[in-house]
Amino acid sequence: MIQNIVCSFLGTVGFSVVSNVPREFALYCGLTGMTGFVTYVLLLTYMSPAFSAFFATMLVVLLSRIFAVWRKCPITVFLIPGIIPLVPGTYVYYTAYYFVMNELSLALAKGIDAMKLAFAIVLGIVFIVSIPRQFFSIQYWKKQLSHHKN
Amino acid sequence: MYFGVIFGNARNGRTVYRCGNVKKVGTIMESDKIKIQGNSSDLRAENELGKCNNSEQPEMHRVLELALEAGCILLKNGAEIFRVEETIWHICNRYHIEQMDAFVLSNGIFLTAHQKGEENFARVKYVPLAKIHLGIVTEVNALSREIAAGKLDIEEAFARLEEIEKMPPRKDWQLILASGLSCGSFCYLTQKNTPASCMAFAIGIVLYIFLLFARRYKLSKLIINIVGGGLITVLALIATSLPLPFKVGFSQVIIGSIVPLIPGMAFVNSIRDIADSDFISGIVRMLDALLVFVYIAVGVGCVLIFYEQVLGGTIR
Numbered sequence: 001m002i003q004n005i006v007c008s009f010l011g012t013v014g015f016s017v018v019s020n021v022p023r024e025f026a027l028y029c030g031l032t033g034m035t036g037f038v039t040y041v042l043l044l045t046y047m048s049p050a051f052s053a054f055f056a057t058m059l060v061v062l063l064s065r066i067f068a069v070w071r072k073c074p075i076t077v078f079l080i081p082g083i084i085p086l087v088p089g090t091y092v093y094y095t096a097y098y099f100v101m102n103e104l105s106l107a108l109a110k111g112i113d114a115m116k117l118a119f120a121i122v123l124g125i126v127f128i129v130s131i132p133r134q135f136f137s138i139q140y141w142k143k144q145l146s147h148h149k150n
Numbered sequence: 151m152y153f154g155v156i157f158g159n160a161r162n163g164r165t166v167y168r169c170g171n172v173k174k175v176g177t178i179m180e181s182d183k184i185k186i187q188g189n190s191s192d193l194r195a196e197n198e199l200g201k202c203n204n205s206e207q208p209e210m211h212r213v214l215e216l217a218l219e220a221g222c223i224l225l226k227n228g229a230e231i232f233r234v235e236e237t238i239w240h241i242c243n244r245y246h247i248e249q250m251d252a253f254v255l256s257n258g259i260f261l262t263a264h265q266k267g268e269e270n271f272a273r274v275k276y277v278p279l280a281k282i283h284l285g286i287v288t289e290v291n292a293l294s295r296e297i298a299a300g301k302l303d304i305e306e307a308f309a310r311l312e313e314i315e316k317m318p319p320r321k322d323w324q325l326i327l328a329s330g331l332s333c334g335s336f337c338y339l340t341q342k343n344t345p346a347s348c349m350a351f352a353i354g355i356v357l358y359i360f361l362l363f364a365r366r367y368k369l370s371k372l373i374i375n376i377v378g379g380g381l382i383t384v385l386a387l388i389a390t391s392l393p394l395p396f397k398v399g400f401s402q403v404i405i406g407s408i409v410p411l412i413p414g415m416a417f418v419n420s421i422r423d424i425a426d427s428d429f430i431s432g433i434v435r436m437l438d439a440l441l442v443f444v445y446i447a448v449g450v451g452c453v454l455i456f457y458e459q460v461l462g463g464t465i466r
Binding site: 008012014015016019021073076084085090097121129130 | 228229230233282283284285286287288291295319324325328329330333334335336338339340342358401404405408410412414415418419421422424425426443446447448450451454455458
């Protein structure tokens with residue numbers, strides 16, 4: 001588990017440097033990616049890869065939105081590196097590999113797995129992105145609370 | 151509607167007035183919606199309002215050019231469609247241009263604006279796809295916030311924008327090292343094999359050197375990804391056929407080394423554009439991401455076929 005935590009953190013930080021994220025945000029990117037991947041691995045024991053990717057993605061997007069509102073910067077900065085550990089690169093590679101090896105049924109199976117994961121990620125992103133923006137600001141909730149009291 | 155107060159006349163015949171929370175000196179624009187207070191400045195304010203159309207025209211061009219430039223820089227460096235639209239809108243709104251329409255696609259911005267029914271500004275700007283630089287997106291976003299808050303005047307904003315556009319990417323060695331780092335750690339994540347991730351680290355470094363070289367000579371995306379995929383495979387085949395004491399499957403190495411080629415930006419942005427109902431841009435970017443995956447697969451596949459069928463190697 002410690003290996004998972006350290007490696008997903010380092011990998012995401014590396015990817016954030018490659019996409020020129022400002023230096024002060026690299027740490028948050030690493031945190032986002034780490035949370036996503038650790039969640040994915042933990043959920044994998046209970047449910048299918050697609051479902052765990054869905055929930056992990058939701059967590060990643062939620063975390064990046066919170067960071068984005070907090071640090072007043074575009075959500076893209078955290079989201080792009082954060083989602084990378086979940087992108088089904090392995091499945092895409094095996095699709096190509098079995099395709100070349102002429103094992104077409106295996107290639108198809110891996111390809112469909114990759115599609116499933118991709119759709120899970122898409123849904124995870126769409127669900128959280130559709131939450132209205134003001135829900136993430138503290139002022140809004142303070143205002144709501146004070147309305148409630150009055 | 152009541153938006154501002156005229157304080158009176160300053161030196162050299164200019165008017166000091168307040169619009170919202172911003173204190174201004176100069177010509178009153180009609181869009182400032184001033185309520186005239188006091189008797190002495192009544193006439194003057196009327197005159198100013200009459201003049202404002204002619205004197206504002208060059209100003210409007212500058213504002214729209216600023217908005218267009220900011221949008222173009224954002225789009226080029228990997229921002230979403232709605233962020234570009236919002237930035238253009240914020241800038242125009244701040245400088246009181248209300249009759250403005252912006253239409254943003256994944257590689258073009260269409261901007262028209264007119265005043266008093268007379269068309270004044272229309273530009274179509276083609277924005278080529280470039281490499282992503284999220285630092286620039288962050289900076290332009292911050293600049294847009296400052297402009298919207300009324301902290302900057304237009305010439306200062308232009309200067310800042312120019313400065314931001316020249317912002318260099320990270321130093322080459324940092325990029326190369328980071329690429330190696332992410333390859334190595336993603337390899338370890340999926341494979342749990344230390345020698346394989348060391349190899350992936352080395353291959354990631356070589357791959358990024360190739361990518362930097364390719365970007366310097368502006369090779370097309372197709373070539374970059376096919377050759378990149380091929381390069382990874384060749385290196386992985388060489389590395390795994392070395393006489394080493396531990397067993398490493400080359401698939402393990404390739405899976406790690408593929409990471410710097412993954413089109414993360416295109417994938418995530420396409421989803422976000424589709425979620426915002428910007429379907430055209432979303433589909434274009436989605437196709438971009440899918441094609442990059444196909445190119446990588448073609449590169450890897452070609453080398454594997456060549457290795458197996460021409461050189462007679464066995465794929466482990």
